[in-house]
Amino acid sequence: MIISARVGAGHDGAASELSRRLEDAGFAVDRRDFLDLLPAGLGRLLAATYHRILTRAPSGYQRLYASTEHLARPGLLVRSLIRSCQRRTLRAVAPGTVAVVSTYPGASHVLGGLRLAGRLRVPALTYLTDFSVHPLWVAPGIDAHLATHPVPAGQAQAWGAARVTVVSPVTGEKFTPVHDSARRAARAAFGLPAGQTLALVVAGSWGVGAVRESATEILRGGVAVPVVVCGANEVLAARLRADGFPYVRGWETDMPGLMRACDILVQNAGGLTSLEAFASGLPVVSFRCIPGHGQTNAAALDEAGLAVWVRDPAALGNVLTSLATGALGERQRASGLRLFTSEPGPAAVITTVVGEHGARHEPVTHHPRAVRRGVRTVAVALAGVAAFGIAAPAQAADVVPARFATAAHHLIERYEL
Template sequence: MTRVVIVSARVGAGHDGAACELARRFRERGMRVDRLDFLDLLPGRLGRILCGFYQRQLTVAPRSWDWLLALLGTRVIAGLARRFARLATPGLGEVIDRDVVLTVSTYPMATHTLAHLKAIGGLAAPLAVYLTDPSVHRLCISPLAQLTVAPNEIAADQAQRWGARRTVVARPLVAPEFRPPRSWAERLRARAMFGLPEGQRLALVVSGSWGVGHVESIAADVAASGQAVPVVVCGRNERLRERLTAAGFRFVLGWVESMPELMRACDVVVQNAGGLSTSEALATGLPVLTYRCLPGHGRANAAVLDAEGTVPWVRRRADLEPALTRALAAGNTEPARPAPVAEVAS
């Protein structure tokens, strides 16, 4: 059986989400798929430490992510990061053998581990890189990858400037469950599922699987706009959930397994990072706004999504109310077409 290896990382949910959907589509084509986590390939507890540091950084000192990304954009520091990625090479080499016909990376550091394995002759299969963010950082690209899949034309241009070889543009990978409601009755059933009111406009506030950023301020500003009632998803951040509940917000959720139904229950999405949740919302036919976005990749993603006209970036509190008014008036959009697996597999 044809074997594909996909390497991701549990850093947030975006990289894993893309890997999961890509694996599903390959399996539908009769292929055997192995999904690996870059963090588990690192020696000892290094992967757990790295993941914990990143989460604490975004939670405690998010502005430092701007500085770190800037440093990682320099030639010297980027080179050191690539050397760090090589620490996962022995672990990866143990699971790569001759029956692998394609390797795919959905996480930048995994890209450089696979590229190093290819450079030293330990990987004969082609390497494809799937870019999960609308914007492209220097570390996302390796010239040793035979294919780089970008989510938009701006990202494709950025990737080529960083040295990507063959680059194609495909819609973001989103599970088929993320689709518009087929009827108003289906939307009402979704609202009943989560105990949401039937006759009010609902703004789904999302901030990634870790619930990071100025989430409380976003929810308060949405409520103060008078345009929609905030429905806040806190992900795995239980402290955030407790604070919002104590502050009197009525609709506060933790980790949500049935996100497609929740999105079909709502009228607009307000997000702060431009990652997987944004793609899922657009596939569900919801208008999306970026507001109080995260530093670093959050701002970079917001700029690209705004420039291509997909998701407006609301930069000031005073602009939120008219932006919500426009988004709600626009209503649902056409769901995005799925990324063609053939482009990745070829």
Template sequence: MTSTPGWFRTNREEAAEPPSGGAGGQRPRVLIIYASAGAGHDGASRELAHRLRERGLLADCVDLADIFPWRLGRLLRGTYHGMLSRLPWIYGLLFSIGGNFSRAAPITRALLRPVWPRVLEALPADTRAVVSTYPVVSQIVGPLRREGRLAVPVITYLTDFAVNPIWVSPGVDVHCAAHVTTRAEARALGAGEVRVAGRMVSAAFRPGDEEEKRRVRERLGLPVDARLALLVAGSWGVGAVARTAAEIADTGVAVPVVVCGRNTALYRRLRRRGTGYVFGWVEDMPALLRAADVLVENAGGLTALEAMACGLPVATYRPIPGHGRANAATMARAGVATWVRRRADLGPTLLRLADGTGGQRQRSAGLALFDTDPAGVVADIARGITASATPSRLAEAGPAGRPPLGPVPVDDPVLRESASFLETSVPVEGAVPAEVRAGLAAATPRRTLTRWVGLRAGMARLWTGVDQPHRDGGNRPANRPDRRG
């Protein structure tokens, strides 16, 4: 590990008080490497860094896009955004290939090998642990750890509920999972040590009471006595948002309140249509979540977690291809969200979640995710309190090489069912277990092969818009709702 190079930009907290703890009297430093692909990964990284600093550690965050040379990180980020916004079926196809092709992860590692020196150069000399919050990052730091070029422990914080094989990399010491279902999927894919460490969001996301809900609605100009369904689609506002808003309104069960994020075109389109109440970029998201009765989302991302922390039941509807559909399946199996698969089920599901006992059970399951703090796991490893003696390796195929699952509450049949498939499914070497493969198949768009006919024209559209300013100017719309009758 060397000094930080000039090209490396990091969100670093400089020590204001005398250093204490750790080796040589220095506070342990943790380097968190994320990817600015939406708000989920960098949001989790910022919150982890904040909590580590509260525990007395030093914490730096770095964007993978800043590590890649020749502005490749920015190009890849723009390509990803372009696929989700314009050709989501291509992203779903690539996601499915990565999940079902056994050589996808090794090929990814080989392609990323030229980035190794820049990652090593980015590590401050006093780094005591490296945390990955993005699957591609794990495919870089895991092999570095396994080959002995990275001398400190590596932790992967699984930001997704569903685990794609690209998340699992040899050499990672510990994987932090949200739930026993996520842990089971990671172990089935060959991960070594996987700890159910819960989730973390800002402390501002907390349950509210009826009086607070009323005050927020009055302040935002929302109907005080109506049942409100808050519709979100990430910071980029991707997916069938306009269609979903119209279908929520058509149920007559709830009034849609749509958050468009930075998608100004979507914001203007919904305002013209007069569908429900429309917000652009929202700064006070905790208050808006506490004003709603149910959340409708399409990707299983950060806002879904924030809603769970607020005690708001979550419904996944028309999930985006790829990780959106995979997360929908895993969250539903974990009991923290409901996947609405048919339009006819949308209204009854919203009613049940907002007013029924099903919503109460889901609220309890969601709030339970925050009973433990992943920052505690990372802090202990950085301080040397608990860490693997040697870098962990992918579990060998077969029951002899598969580490035990650990205790599962016997009084919770949902959790036992979620974890039990590891005991009944023995994968052959290099294969994805059937249950995990089925979850990945849920991420594959329908009629994918027939859409290859339009691939050339579609790719032309994609690359035309890669990393370009939004056609509407890219400015954030005002943070206020708009109701058109």
């Protein structure tokens, strides 16, 4: 069983490819979304609020992220809501399941709590989708953590993660390096110019961040022509087209093909798209990164020698030149491709953990309880007020009295909202 979350596309993307590889290894895989396991419809609220914070109050998100970088565990409301969906999670585990893998930190805390309580009797693993590791990625009770490079592996170990193993990244099988002839064919298919250096500008599935500024500075520098992917952000795509940018794409269904057509990737979040670029042989530059994980991922990628983090816009042109035609680009291409050949695949490591454990899980049977409308209303109100405690990676402080959180947890857990 794999638990992901539809918060952006990185967690789901990693889960999808991990599912394919585990199925190739002989497992049947059940996919679940953590947001659907939260009570009282809070999953939808979580995703919507997180999106609003990133797009409308990025400085607030940065402060929240920074304030939780040294917390040993989530805040009180977060812990209450995590406990409230443990029973749902346990019921979702099908008979015969031999392991549960999380690609989202909230799910890892639920699974870790179940393991510590002895209620989940099969291994629980976390696949770290970020290249930097926020402490809330590390949940007590998780049996093993899978990281895609020694840098995030070291960060996870520093936060006390159990059994950290470096594995090759999970990217789709269509993301592969290409020769010049295939690149020319890809450019023709996408209607892109044949004789210019193309910088593929990405901003995640939501198209967040200073994308217009990045595209403008790339074009003004004269080194490369920006090809901008806006994801689901139709407003951004319309503005860029109105600005006169000739190569603007909305939701892209053929990212492997588009990467084959371009020379450099310019990214601002450091997520799955960066790993896909490495697999495609594209050098990567981090520029105008979004707050929080965007900046910590950029720092980790820079430390690993995989992607230069350009903090000064004046330096962007020289970096793009060196990545497109210089030694820096060659080094980064080699380092990126090495990720996929130097370590075991995650499916092999998961298989090993399952084999060592040798146990089978029988999920707890459950009989729904009747819920009175008044109790449901009170519990939903409490949970709604608590929603901001889970709307970002963590809660900055325990600002709500313990009695409030305890009441919310008791009602939600007891009455199965």
